Amino acid sequence: MTTFANSLLRIEQLEISCQHDGKWRPIVQDVSFQVFPGEIVALTGPSGCGKSLTAHAIVGLLEAGSRVTNGQVFYQDRDILTYNIHDWQQLRREEIALLIQHSLNGLNPIRTVRKQMVETVSQRKQSTSKKELDMYLCSLLQQVGFTDPESVLASYPFQLSGGMRQRVLLAMMVSLQPKILIADEPTTALDVINRERVLSLLKKLQHDFGLAVLLISHDQQSVKRLADRVIQMDRGAIIR
Incomplete structure (x- = not known):
């Protein structure tokens, strides 16, 4: 069994709300999990269950009309939800990298x-x-x-x-x-060969650089062969 040190990333009772008809309505609630140094954690679940929203909240990139309304996100025991814009930019530049879902939009x-x-x-x-x-x-x-x-x-x-x-x-x-790579649906729209290539590459980067990876995917069968741990979400909450 793999042994990990103290967690790099700790999410506690995270709640994300969206504005609708002038009111903030929770769409992600009570999400708690940890990511330890050098491990791959897969966050899985059906499309629309809140996986990507959770990932974007962790790095301070929620779109307008969405915000964190409860909970805490700790990176190396610092509550990063208290960060200002400069702090978030530095965090994304030096500590936590986000690989977005649609690669063409990232270039x-x-x-x-x-x-x-x-x-x-x-x-x-x-x-x-x-x-x-x-x-x-x-x-x-x-x-x-x-x-x-x-x-x-x-x-x-x-x-x-x-x-x-x-x-x-x-x-x-x-x-x-970075210390942590968050890969948000990195294999979406890829054929089978490229899908396996990208997943194998994530495993190689984990091994070569001691990189912690939070892998967001709806494809539970593929990621559970790769991940050290699998966390499942549905309807805006963790179910196991």
Whole structure:
């Protein structure tokens, strides 16, 4: 049995409400769970049960019209729900990375992969020569399974398949050296081969970097082969 240290992330009685007819109505209630260093936790359940809302609340990215109305979210024993905008930005830049559900929306279609990766990498890596930077970008892409990273760097996102775009985003997340990666439905709209490739890649990143992963997915059968623990949600609440 795997043994974990103190939790990195602890969610306690989280309630998320949406505004409707001028009133705040709870749509996620009493959600509590923990994520420990170096483990993969799968948060599963049917579409619309509140999984993605929970993920976005954890990183301070709820859309307008939604807000946390009760509960606490602790990252390394700090209640991050008290954070201001600057604190949230720093948290997402340095500690918790969010891989969004639709990968094309996460990349600018009219900018090359290289330009977008440079922008992300520069958040953590000090300035260096173009040659050294390109070598680093290529190594990141190789870590996520690309055998021709130079070609990928020169490409525009619309020239890449969904599975390739998802792996580019994973490489960008890895460059931020987060402690936790939240992957929100990372295999949605991918074919079977790319679905398995992305899930295997998450397992590899967990192993290679000691990365904790919160995997959001409605595909319980696929993720339970990968995850250390599975938490199931339905109708806005944890059921087991």
